[in-house]
Amino acid sequence: MVQITNTAQQQNSSQVAFISVSQMMELVRHIGTENFITGLISYLEQDFSRWGLFNKSPRFAAHSPDGVIELMPTGDLEQFSFKYVNGHPKNPMSGLQTVTAFGVLSNVATGYPLLLSEMTILTALRTAATSAMAAKYLAPKNASTMAMIGCGAQSEFQVIAFSTVLGINKIRLYDIDPEAVAKCQKNLAGKDLEIVACQSIDQALINANIITTCTADKRNATILTNEQVADGVHINAIGGDCPGKTELEAKLLRRADIFVEYEAQTRIEGDIQQLAANSPVTELHRVINQQQPGREDENQLTIFDGVGFAIEDFSALRYVYQLAHKYDLYRSLELLANPSNPKDLYGLAMMSE
């Protein structure tokens, strides 16, 4: 808990709203994961609908032998946001998260930050919300079964998003780690879902209308081959999300209609890094804005090659900024100096409290 301890601090600094991990947990529990995701999708659709108004650039990525640290900035005419996010596949071996994140939302007119928020939990929610939003336009009608390949930190959020938004009620779980499957199954108990723990990917794919791949290995893996996948399926491929980290066989990609968030970034980071730079893909906002079709028939094989784009974080930060104020679940952080005379920063720095 952040407390303002005296009046001098209030005069000398400008306060930024701060949502801690505990407060994010409280916010999600208070509203419920399902409602949180539904509300977040409405923010995502608003922002995808006005795609042309955003500053867009592929994220900044600092690669090192063990992982990557990324900065993901974007903004419209009124607000700016960025997310700091790391991806370190070996972290769990030392008890750390593969992915942690935090983000900032700012006022473009003044440049002043409005919100600093944890985003480890929030990123999981926005990734699931984005996948489910894409599937609304791409999944076969009346889909009821999803294969969930990879039962790591993202898996329950994906399952809940698809069950909430698309009415998926049968989940087939697979992971190379049986404990991850057991954890996922346990966390989803009581959700009114028929859950089957599978022994292989092939078993998980049986009758699946939607296949979600969310694996973490930092290499060009082949989680799904072309031959394993039937026509008419929607693949929600979100684990291939950085250079040299892919999940789908190239032949499978070539057979499918591929949808992406922001082509310039997905060419670098997505499964389509395996394809020629001019291979056809459709940006999702064009489907949402009815400029291009999503799924057109029941035999079509569709792939959402999701890598996570800055506008999704922008939407998520806008959403929690509003929620945190509504439910008073934030504290104020003394992050910015605010001298009474803006030209007298030195006088402020020397001031005794």
Place this chain on the structure above:
Amino acid sequence: MVQITNTAQQQNSSQVAFISVSQMMELVRHIGTENFITGLISYLEQDFSRWGLFNKSPRFAAHSPDGVIELMPTGDLEQFSFKYVNGHPKNPMSGLQTVTAFGVLSNVATGYPLLLSEMTILTALRTAATSAMAAKYLAPKNASTMAMIGCGAQSEFQVIAFSTVLGINKIRLYDIDPEAVAKCQKNLAGKDLEIVACQSIDQALINANIITTCTADKRNATILTNEQVADGVHINAIGGDCPGKTELEAKLLRRADIFVEYEAQTRIEGDIQQLAANSPVTELHRVINQQQPGREDENQLTIFDGVGFAIEDFSALRYVYQLAHKYDLYRSLELLANPSNPKDLYGLAMMSE
């Protein structure tokens, strides 16, 4: 003050050190501005000496009609840093700072942030320290007089840095705003400096061995013309720092030997944006590493075209991270989720405290 309120929070989150505005003020007052700058220069020289080990890129800049928001990332094999900084020249009209900033220092091996720090005050200190470091190699020997053109938030820090590092003891102040001059003069009283408030730039330049220009107007201004400046002077030009924002007449630039921090960025943002892209400049690290000469004779006109580079913020964050621990002037912030099972983020999010 940030307080850990219960054990559940400690278990579920990973703590990041946080230096607030008040704590930065306390740190600077405790050590003294002069000592702080001297110590910071030793960190800057360490990092400029190993320039080749850093990831370098021009900063990310989101421009808007009223200003700019920038992200400045860099890192070596062990640590990564970035700074968020805005520049909004109209802010003071509504009682806000033109420039505010905060920054983060992270562990490259895990991707986890180590430190979140206010950087409004810290940026002023690192900008002054960088200018003084450059002047050690570029200013004429036995320089005693500095003209300070622009008496805004950065001015006192510059004066103290030059007096501490180069022994400057005569300061000639000029600003279009007489109140800014009076503020600067008042803040520097008691520093054993001979200070003259001037009525014009020409008056400020009389006998000046060093000219610091630090003005804020976001346009191609001409603060100094070629004819105003004598041979043998060192110009510390730090106000021209974004596209369309310059201070020196192009003719003056062409006459001088120009030194920059990181050429790729300075070509975009510095006063040299007025020159051809292949005009000769020298990166400062080459001078510090004795690969190229700094000042060679007493008649040479030298210009440090400073725009502020990410490595300087990296040095500053490393420096205050060490100081904050030494003097116990930081708090812990619950910024990162840290489930006991890294794959069980959902279980954490649902956990009641």
